[in-house]
Amino acid sequence: MKEIVILGAGYAGLRALHVLQKSGADIHITLIDRNSYHYESTSLHEVAAGTQKDEKICYDIKDVVDTKKTTFIQGNVEKIDSDKKEVYVDQQTLPYDYLIVALGFQSESFGIPGVKENSLEMVDVKTADQVHKHIIEQMKQYKETKNEEYLRIVVCGAGFTGIELVGALVEGSKAFADIAGVKPEDIQIYCVEAVDKILPMFSDKLGQYCLKYLDKWDVKLLTGKPIKKVEPGAVVYQNSKDNENDLVALNAKTIIWTTGVSGSHVIGDSGFEERRGRVMVKPNLTDPKHDDVYLLGDVSAVMDPSSNRPYPTTAQIALKMGSYAGKDILNQMKGKPSEPFSFKSLGSVASIGNTHAFGVVGKTEVTAYPASFIKKAIMDRSLFETGGIKEVMSKGRFDLYH
Template identity: 60%
Template structure:
């Protein structure tokens, strides 16, 4: 029987699976993921700050598997051999395929900056987000003995969407953290060090400024136009003056690295023609050299013909790619032509805490509490597209937790 192999149960992979499972065409699907759960990558900051338990941002893959159509294998992909049409797992298993969907997701990008891996915390999956939370709590507990103000200092490196949402969530977590440390919440210091001065370039200056000013009004300190040059133990080293190259140091016992992501290392390891783990795919989302290989989500770069730049890597786009790939595979199986990927953004909204957000819905700017409601709607829609109503009912964000 024709075999469709899906690598990765993130937004793109699960969406492909969900649509393909509804097909009446005769084929079998195998889904591989290193975990037996899917996690909401867009919500990792909630786990990292302790605002939500991990159970609220992950769900079991078995809940979306239809056993008559799909087999799930828990395993780590180490190599993809497109010539021989097989995939190797770390435990030595080899899986053959007729059609392949590569949706292996993202990793933290250090840009080769010294000391990042050793001295900064990343926040890219459930385990690393949980480690951030444990680290922050441990430093707060240390403070009760040490009285060292660096135990109460948290630096977020990079003010992209991830950094901004993390800062908002950290601010929200401050009262609880202050209680743990036995201090006034004002004694907890939050910093953000960012290379550029014009933040969040996907928004106009007024909208981006609204969000940053809100965070500043909560006491968050921004050092902008300060590229980070190295991370030393408990110290961020940044360029203070571009002309002279002078550097300064910011000491803190919690340093979180959110300066951008790259696609899975498996792409490079398997000889794909890639840049930072992303492969430039054809308009129908297939590999330029293999019409039976689809590359989706954070390991994929697809050209937006309107802006003449690749689409950004977001959950929304990954889900849309999954839908298109599933339709195209179904067409190929029925000897019909594939269609090009088209994307119409619902908008992009950054949450800053549970009740504030800012961003664009279509082309309309939204900010404040109404924006946070829109954001929850976007998140619930993605949950619905992946899992179905059951997930939205049990995890949907209509039940405010404050």
């Protein structure tokens, strides 16, 4: 019997688990995650803004574990020794025949001073929930002090995450305003972005759609303003391109850092050849030096032949990688050669609030309600692919059918 260890119960890890559990192969699986639950990382911005309850984006990992084939251990993965074929989890050493590393992402500060100390990150359910609680507390403080900085929320970075968060915050602003005793339009939402053009992967038309709503909602989007440091209660950005000394401090009591992510620190700690926690994997998603170690999702870099750059890390590609790795391990066990991993993106859709979204599906650009509908259908599908029909029935986005 072969021992397969899966690190991480995110999209990739749970998808691989599903394929392996139903295979009927002579295997035992050990699944390890620091939490007892899986969460939809694509919905963290909604928890942070309070527009979605945390329990709605989580389900119990035990729900998808077949105990005849799989042992689930809740613990912290510290290190991998891929020469000894061992994983260190808290005080335990776990040997493996095949390893799937799907440990997800962490926030990337790019070494900018003060980020860790003075801004909030939004990388898992706990931190998203902390963001929400923090905002509520600032609204209460406003009621006491009437200091406008308590009403000001600054989102750092206007990538997919930043823009989706801004949209959700706009939607949450009515609830915030009620607590502060002000009008929703008094809640000031800023987004500070280093480059001039946001979401460059989309056409100008889609970019304009997004900008139109941000403008309508009075979001203060500052582009071409790289953040140079974060101080207690202030984001400091460079105001003019050619003058490094032209720094402006934007005071705010809520500062949320969403300028990008890197793969789990366990990758670097374990001596893999990596860049920002991502390993350039072989065509069958294994480590170049270890055929028995698969790296999936945010810890993996796979070249997109059409752009000659690694594919962006999305839930969609993580799910595909999980399916692929499960099947490839079964092939390896049978002595069959690997087919190279291939990926064709179905497109990407960004939500701005619950009812607005924009993106590309296949080759078609979508906006407004159809895009929002597709976005929710994508979420239901990923719930189905990791959790099955039970999780879709209890956590699915059925408001799209109304």
